[in-house]
Amino acid sequence: MSMTWADVRFMLERARGLIRRGLASVRTRGLAATWARVRRQFARHPRLPPASLYRPAEAPFAPFVVPASDAPRVSIIVPVYNQASHTLGCLRALAEHPPSVACEIIVVDDGSSDQTHDWMTSIAGLRYHVRAGNGGFIAACNDGAALARGEYLVFLNNDTFPQPGWLDALLHTFGIWSDAGLVGAQLVYPDGRLQEAGGVVFDDGSAWNYGRFESPEDPRYTSVRDADYCSGAAIMVPTGLFRDIGGFDVRYAPAYYEDTDLAFAVRARGLRVLYQPAARVVHLEGITAGTDTGSGIKAYQIRNRGLFARKWAEALVGRPAAGTLPSPSTLARGRRQVLVVDAETPRPRHDSASLRMVNLMRLLVGEGAHVVFLPADLRAAGEDTAALRQLGVESWHAPFAASVASWMRAHGHRFDVVLLSRHYVAAELLPLVRRFAPQARIVFDTVDLHFLREKRGADIAGDDALRRSAGKTRDRELALMRQADATLVVSPVERDMLAALLPASARVEVLSNLHELAGSGAPFAQRRDLVFVGGFRHPPNADAMLWFGREIFPRIHARLPDVRLHCIGAEPPTEVRALQEIPGITVHGHVPDLAPYMDGVRVAIAPLRFGAGVKGKVNLSMAHGQPVVATPCAVEGMHLVDGHDVLVAEGADAFADAVVRLYGDASLWHRLSTNGRENIRKHFSLDAARNAVRRIFF
Known part of the structure; x- marks a missing residue:
């Protein structure tokens, strides 16, 4: 693709902005801190392979369809002012990789004079709103939020290419973290470098894009974590919360620091601001507003920092000093x-x-x-x-x-x-x-x-x-x-x-095994068969399966000929695989989802002849309400009582008798199922371990 005069102008403006920001940094942070930032910016870091980043193909405009719903869960708000070609690329990205969640896309036109109107009105499914006059980014976002019908709002810059799965990852964060109030995406440059992994705010109100110019795959930037703020280029916030806060604060109009202010307002309500690395968005930073803080709309960034610092002076106390190079240690301070x-x-x-x-x-x-x-x-x-x-x-x-x-x-x-x-x-x-x-x-x-x-x-x-x-x-x-x-x-x-x-x-x-109670699964009458679960890199499991398969299961099969044994566990050795030659035994190896076997098989077995510790296979079945027949070794130290929450048997004949008895006795089965789940709740749940964790680690 040939370089245009517009590209040259953009590069010149970016260089001019870098020089201005560099001089300003020397004045405010000092030479050492500024030089550290320069070295970070130009250092060579592993980038994402270009082929791994999705970018819609450039092509002349032709009408297309974007995701739409009459009952959206998420409303995506895209504020625009000219730059129609970038808006088109963003919408094509949303159309070519639609999210799984029901959504609507609202483009708020803040007074564009280019092809924006003609193109937007030709895109099916799009909600296109034209403001009466140009009011700036904040006004456009607040207008879009007022029009939204979704439970969650997403503010998305038009100079972005959301990557597949980005929106579902943002929404998933709210499902996992009940105290989340705002979630931001991982922003990357088109060349594969990291642009932002959440933001850091210093004690003077100045801010820093954490991880800027480094690798998006660096472990410092690849986990969900709290952030001081997340760039408004791609953030999600519950609609009710945003409206309760009053939207983006108009004192920062037309733009800049409104996203930082929103993050602080969310935290002031006792909620968290989280960075979600699985929500990846390519951001062409500076396309709309440029990068020079000395002129144009970017100049508001300097003015608004002062407004922000005065408004949140109390919240800024104790934050890292301006000029500090952020690290995982400083981010986890306190x-x-x-x-x-x-x-x-x-x-x-x-x-x-x-x-x-x-x-x-x-x-x-x-x-x-x-x-x-x-x-x-x-x-x-x-x-x-x-x-x-x-x-x-x-x-x-x-x-x-x-x-x-x-x-x-x-x-x-x-x-x-x-x-x-x-x-x-x-x-x-x-x-x-x-x-x-x-x-x-x-x-x-x-x-x-x-x-x-x-x-x-x-x-x-x-x-x-x-x-x-x-x-x-x-x-x-x-x-x-x-x-x-x-x-x-x-x-x-x-x-x-x-x-x-x-x-x-x-x-x-x-600090024993830790399990979550699962659903109770199918009732007794709808269950059938036996199951053994255990990884075969662990020698006691191989010994147990060989003993059961060769000596115990034939005794059971003679009395219950329709019953099958499902042997589940990674890396079964040759001897264990050979058990499939015995009628009624299936060796599955590793299975990605145990739930069907926990919820649909009638009886679990734990025929361990040696070992130590607490047996996770016993805990797992009990957490699902699946009764267990076990050896004394298998229930050691587990607070279990024979006949109350487990059947304990030693020797091949006794073990076979116990399995046959439990398999046919619905009353016994229900008693062990109920009491086994209670055993997990009382001794092996996360809540049961909480006091020990506090005592040991805090």
């Missing part, structure tokens, strides 16, 4: 900062330890902590990493974390508490934490007592070499417990066992 390190990113759909870890981080975030997660293997985990970020967890990985040691050297000073999960992770990390985070309390999370599990496995196998190995694991785990400030175990049984092995000064706390 909050408990907790680092969590595990062997890898937790995968809650694969194993119970991962589910426990994710729910623990949810609890910490809910209690007001800023949580940072670092996987010891430094690998990104796709959807599981993204899911943590949607919970508000700052999740790191390579290449942004080059090594664990270098990352700890750079970030260790931030943390009040460091949680090290699993003994082999803690053994490697504890010296680094003591060196680079000497101020932090170190919490060692055992997940389960590995040495106990290993010893029991060795006893089952009758292997002296395994017993010696278990003894070495025991020595390592106990040494870590002596060095840590606190140790977490998952059951009172393990806590009591350690009391005889550790000095009285060692602090051992119980």
Whole structure:
């Protein structure tokens, strides 16, 4: 595409504006802070690949259709003044990738004199409103809000290309964060650099686009978090709240600082202003108003800063000093900062330890902590990493974390508490934490007592070499417990066992599995079959399945020939897969959604012959109201009573008898279902763990 005179003028104006802002920054912030900002602007950072950013194809105008609804949930307000070609691109983006939520699009024309009127009136589905005269951005937005019919308002600049899924991500944030009052998008430049990951406001009322010119994929900018404000180029706010506040404050007319003011007004009502990185919007910053604050409409940015500072003087007290280069540490100021390190990113759909870890981080975030997660293997985990970020967890990985040691050297000073999960992770990390985070309390999370599990496995196998190995694991785990400030175990049984092995000064706390109660699923008469759930990287699960499949299930199948066993779990070994040769057994491997098996299968089994800790498979079934038949090992430390909330059996014949009995006894089934759910609520819910979390981490 050839360069036009308009392009040249834009580049010249941008350069002129950069020079003006640079000189102004030297005067207000000093040379050192200004130079730091210049280096950040021109530093080379990983950008999004150009092909990953959607941009509608440029073409002559032709009529098209935009998303529309007579009963919209969201009203998208696009204020415009000339720049018809940019408005056209924005609307084409909305038309080519329509959101799943019902919406309406309102274009408010603030007195355009170009092709805007002719084009907008030819676009089907668009609500086009022409103002009586030019009043500026604030007036146009407030007019659009008055016309809106949706439950939520979205203010969207016309010089944007919303990326697929952006609107659904904004709305989803309100569904997850009940105290959200305003949610802003991640803004990126057309060249793939980050433009804004929420805004930072300093003590003098000046502001900074957090993450400007850096990589949009940098872990500092990829999690949901509180922001001082979000640029009005792409924000969502409940319609009732916006109207209750009085809309954008007209004292800032025609434009600038109205979005910052709105964010402060939202917070003054006890609600949060959140940045949502999953809502990505390409923004051609400066197209309409330019970038030079010394002339034109951008000059109002300087004037309005003073207005804003006077209006919100009390709220600005204690904010970072002007000229400070924002960092995750300064943004989380005043909050408990907790680092969590595990062997890898937790995968809650694969194993119970991962589910426990994710729910623990949810609890910490809910209690007001800023949580940072670092996987010891430094690998990104796709959807599981993204899911943590949607919970508000700052999740790191390579290449942004080059090594664990270098990352700890750079970030260790931030943390009040460091949680090290699993003994082999803690053994490697504890010296680094003591060196680079000497101020932090170190919490060692055992997940389960590995040495106990290993010893029991060795006893089952009758292997002296395994017993010696278990003894070495025991020595390592106990040494870590002596060095840590606190140790977490998952059951009172393990806590009591350690009391005889550790000095009285060692602090051992119980923080068990964490589950949410699910629906109760289908009734007894509509359920059928048996289910086993457990990841097969965990040796006790493979042993349990082989024992059950070879010795117990044939006894059950002889008495209940129509019953099938569903074996679910990632990475089943060859021996477990071979169980499918036994009539009635299906080995599924990993399944992405367990709900149909939890809600539709009649009986769960937990035939573990060795192990330690608390068994997530038992918790999971009980949380869904699915009764369980288990061995004594499988219910250890879980506050369960045989015949009340679980059936306990030992030996192949006894286990088969218990399964057959429960499968045919509706009264027993209902009793175990009801009492099992109550057990989860009382001992293994997030609410049940809340006091322990406060005691350990705060």
